[in-house]
Amino acid sequence: MAVVMGPNQYGKAEVRMVAVDRGGPRHxxxxxxxxxxxxxxxTEAHRTxxxxxxxxxxxxxxxxHAFAQQQPVGEIxxxxxxxxxxxxxxxxxxxxxxxxxxxxxxxxxxxxxxGHDHAFHRAGDEKRTAAVTFDGAQAHVLSGLRDLVxxxxxxxxxxxxxxxxxxxxxxTDDRVLATAVTARWRxxxxxxxxxxxxxAVRADLLETFATTHSRALQHTLHEMGRIVLDKHSxxxxxxxxxxxxxHFAVDMTPFGMANRNEVFFVSDxxxxxxxxxxxxxxxxxxxxxxxxxPEF
Numbered sequence: 001m002a003v004v005m006g007p008n009q010y011g012k013a014e015v016r017m018v019a020v021d022r023g024g025p026r027h028x029x030x031x032x033x034x035x036x037x038x039x040x041x042x043t044e045a046h047r048t049x050x051x052x053x054x055x056x057x058x059x060x061x062x063x064x065h066a067f068a069q070q071q072p073v074g075e076i077x078x079x080x081x082x083x084x085x086x087x088x089x090x091x092x093x094x095x096x097x098x099x100x101x102x103x104x105x106x107x108x109x110x111x112x113x114x115g116h117d118h119a120f121h122r123a124g125d126e127k128r129t130a131a132v133t134f135d136g137a138q139a140h141v142l143s144g145l146r147d148l149v150x151x152x153x154x155x156x157x158x159x160x161x162x163x164x165x166x167x168x169x170x171x172t173d174d175r176v177l178a179t180a181v182t183a184r185w186r187x188x189x190x191x192x193x194x195x196x197x198x199x200a201v202r203a204d205l206l207e208t209f210a211t212t213h214s215r216a217l218q219h220t221l222h223e224m225g226r227i228v229l230d231k232h233s234x235x236x237x238x239x240x241x242x243x244x245x246x247h248f249a250v251d252m253t254p255f256g257m258a259n260r261n262e263v264f265f266v267s268d269x270x271x272x273x274x275x276x277x278x279x280x281x282x283x284x285x286x287x288x289x290x291x292x293x294p295e296f
Contacts, residue, residue, distance in 0.1 A: 005046050009292065011037035011098075012057040012064075019068045026117045030073045031104040034080075036060045037292060038087055040095040053093035060087070075194040076101040077141050080132035088136050096135040098292060102146065103128040125149070128198060129184065133289050140289030143198055144184035150206065151178035151245075156214040176247035176264060177214055179274075181205065182295045185228060185238045186286060192234060201235070204228050217244050217274045225278025236286070237279035241295040244272035 013035045021028040038060075044050040064083065073079050080099040087097040105123035108115025129144040156177035161169075183205060187197075208227045214220040225238040247264040275296065279285075290296055 005043045007039075008042060008046065009037050009039045010042070010054075010057065011035065012060040015061050015064045017064060017068060019073050021072055023072075029106050029120055030068075031106060032073070032076065032079075033102040033104070034064045034083075035100045036064070036083065036087065037098040037100075038091070038094045039097070040091075040093045042093065053091075055087070055091050055094070063087075076103050076128065076130040077132065077143060077192075077194045080130050081134070081139060081141070081190060084132045084134035084139065088134055096133065096288070098131065098133045100131045100293070101129065103130075130194075131184065131289075131293060132190075133291070135288070139190040140286050141187045141190045141192075142184045142289060142293075143187065143194065143201070144182070145198075145202060146182045146295075148181040148183075148202070148205070149178070149245075150181060150209050151176065152210060152214075155212075156220075158216055174261060177217065177220070178245035178247060179217065179242040180245065181209075182241040183224075183238060184240075184290075184293070184295070185232075186236045186289055188234050188236050188283065197232070197234075201228055201232060204231055217242055217272065218276065221274055221276050222278060225276075229278060229280060236283040237277055239277040239290070239296050240275065242274045244274060246271060 015034045015036075017032050017034060019030045019032070021030075036057075038055065040053070042053055044052075045054050063086065067079070067082060067086070080101050083099045084097040088094050104127055106120040107123045109119040109121055110116070111119070125147040126149070127146045129142075129146055131142040131144070133140045153176055154174055156175050157173040158175060159171035159173060161171075185201060204227050205224050208224045209220060212220055212223045221240050221242055225240060228238050229235060246267045248267060249259050249261055250263045250265055252259040252263070277296075
């Protein structure tokens, strides 16, 4: 029997970086978490400890910082593309690089009816994301968001499901529906007006969540993805991960009261986790674009 090295990768995870553009009196702040992953022929590093092909992860971290200093970060998709190209084109052993970025949103502190030039406050837990995979010939760009918390107080039901000896859940035709959306969408081309496209897709996801009468969270997921593909011809597929943030009506009968679907307790765990992809049937699959992404 021969022992061979299987698929492997390595990189620097979660490089935290804040970049301030001081090009004028009104400063611009970018708060990023960047993760780099390199794939290639690193067999000897594993078998014999020969590190001649291994670019140190500390160097990868320094590269992230240096690239942010050399020119403004710009859109996170473009920043990830620059980094991925650099790692593949500068390192002979690297056949593919993946760069994942999360952007933490800050808003300007309102002063006198307008945003302050250099004071900011955190805008919540939502993060804009990008993931770029480049193999020396082709680049795949995924845009997305994470932890977009949404809730609707009606317009959601869940009934008609199978029942067995262990089923206790009651059917409902009117419930609170809440989730924290993680969504990524793959662009057909590695170029675009990233900020404009992101804002439009985010708005479509929100509007579809609000206006769809949901028969299940799976139904909502499909409709959100379908609308994005219908309205954006440059997007090949959408993948989503939706944890069901359960809201259960409190039993008020011990207090001699009726709960008219108005008071709920929120269960943070366990929770249903609904995940899926919505794709065009006329585009080529790109599994390498998604490899290594934890949500999917």
